Each structure stands twice: as C-alpha cells, then as structure tokens.
C-alpha cells in the first residue's frame with residue numbers, strides 16, 4: 001500500500017490510486033496523540049457500556065448481531081468534538097473533494113473495537129454496495145468506474161497482522177462484486193497495517209474485512225464513510241445530534257451531515273409542505 005504524509009497527500013495522486021491502483025492508501029501520523037487518546041477513551045467507555053449492533057461478523061455475531069468480542073459505537077459526532085475534528089480533517093477534506101466531488105457528505109461515523117480473541121468479518125464491500133449479493137436491486141450495468149463511497153479508518157491501536165488489521169485485495173475495486181471462493185480472498189489479501197494516528201483511506205468497492213484479533217490487546221479504529229452528495233446516507237446523522245450541535249456546526253460539518261443538499265423536498269407550495277429545507 002502506498003504511504004503518504006500530510007505534506008505529500010496529493011489529491012490527484014491518491015484519487016487515482018483509489019480508483020485505478022490498489023484501492024487503498026495510508027496517510028501516516030495524520031491525527032495527533034492527544035486526539036487519538038481522547039477518541040480511544042470515549043470508544044472504550046461507550047463500548048464497555050453498550051456493545052452496539054455489529055455487521056458482517058462471522059459465526060455467532062452474524063446470527064445475533066451482538067456479541068461481546070467486537071463492539072460498535074455509532075453516531076460518534078454526538079459523543080465528542082474530537083470526532084468532528086477527525087471527520088473534517090483538512091487533508092481528508094481536500095482528497096475527498098477530489099475523489100467524491102466538492103459537496104461530498106458523510107454517511108456514517110462509528111468505532112469498531114475488536115477485543116482479544118474477537119473474530120474477523122466476511123470479505124465484503126461497503127455501503128452503498130454492501131447488498132451487492134443482490135445486484136439486481138441496483139441499476140443495470142452499475143460498475144465501479146466512478147466512486148460512490150470512500151472509507152477512512154482512523155487507527156487507534158496498533159494494526160498488525162496479529163491484531164487483525166483489515167485485510168483487502170489490491171485492485172479488487174475494479175470488479176464491483178462480492179468475492180467468491182474462486183477469488184481466493186485469504187490467499188491474495190494484503191493488510192491495512194498502521195500505528196495509532198495513521199489513517200487508511202480506501203474505496204469501499206475494494207474487497208476487505210476485519211481479521212481475527214489474535215493479540216493480547218484491543219484493536220480499535222474509527223470508521224468513517226463518505227459519499228457523493230446524492231447518495232442516501234447510512235446513518236441519519238442530523239437526527240442523532242442535538243439542535244445545539246447543528247446550530248454551532250461550521251461549514252465543513254454542515255456539508256458532512258448533509259445540510260447543504262436539501263433533497264428530498266416538498267416543492268409543491270400548494271401542498272403546504274415545509275419548503276424551508278434542512279439547510
């Protein structure tokens with residue numbers, strides 16, 4: 001995987017690598033130690049209180065949606081200002097404006113904590129492609145030649161092969177389908193390794209999954225989903241936030257939570273609809 005720093009993270013180069021290269025890049029040392037420590041302590045406290053609903057995990061988790069060795073914390077914007085700073089980091093904003101269009105939005109911001117002994121996930125592709133098990137529910141001839149997703153993993157604990165760093169198959173974003181047994185995901189995969197404060201940015205059409213944590217410590221990351229402005233977001237972010245948050249939000253955060261793009265709207269004044277919109 002190609003590695004960049006905040007100084008070398010050129011938007012055109014990274015966008016090209018996501019779309020036509022490996023599908024993933026690392027930006028080292030993007031988030032400072034204080035922010036990582038603050039985010040991690042919130043994630044640990046929240047996920048100790050409530051393991052959250054998990055997705056894509058193997059075995060028991062898939063059946064129940066909840067088990068103790070992997071935990072999700074959803075709606076992070078409401079849980080600490082540090083998460084807004086991460087989501088709207090200027091380097092990420094610059095790259096994502098190039099990749100997804102200048103008015104891109106955020107579809108979800110959640111933590112994924114895998115405890116020692118926690119299982120991995122099934123190889124998958126991310127929202128809005130994650131139900132591509134049923135391609136017929138999407139438009140015909142949809143393909144991955146332009147992006148409808150970008151994923152950011154902000155690494156909170158060392159991501160190593162042993163701790164279950166995300167596995168991915170470089171170049172698989174070009175297929176826009178789920179991998180089958182013939183694709184030999186586990187034989188061909190590379191790993192999104194990194195240190196706390198590093199960020200991995202990838203195109204969610206790339207086959208990937210969390211791997212089992214065989215280390216003696218937690219393996220947590222903040223997972224941020226970004227989408228073009230017209231893709232329906234996965235989390236209803238404004239609904240999960242107090243009015244005071246929305247009132248105080250700066251321009252980037254307003255864009256990220258979808259307030260710049262008002263549709264759907266009631267456009268028929270005669271119907272008496274509220275056409276003020278969400279902005």
Ligand SMILES: O=C(O)CCC(=O)C(=O)O
Pocket residue numbers: 055056112126164165166167208209210211221223
């Ligand atoms: O935490 C990880 O390693 C990846 C998580 C992921 O791909 C997902 O939950 O969709």
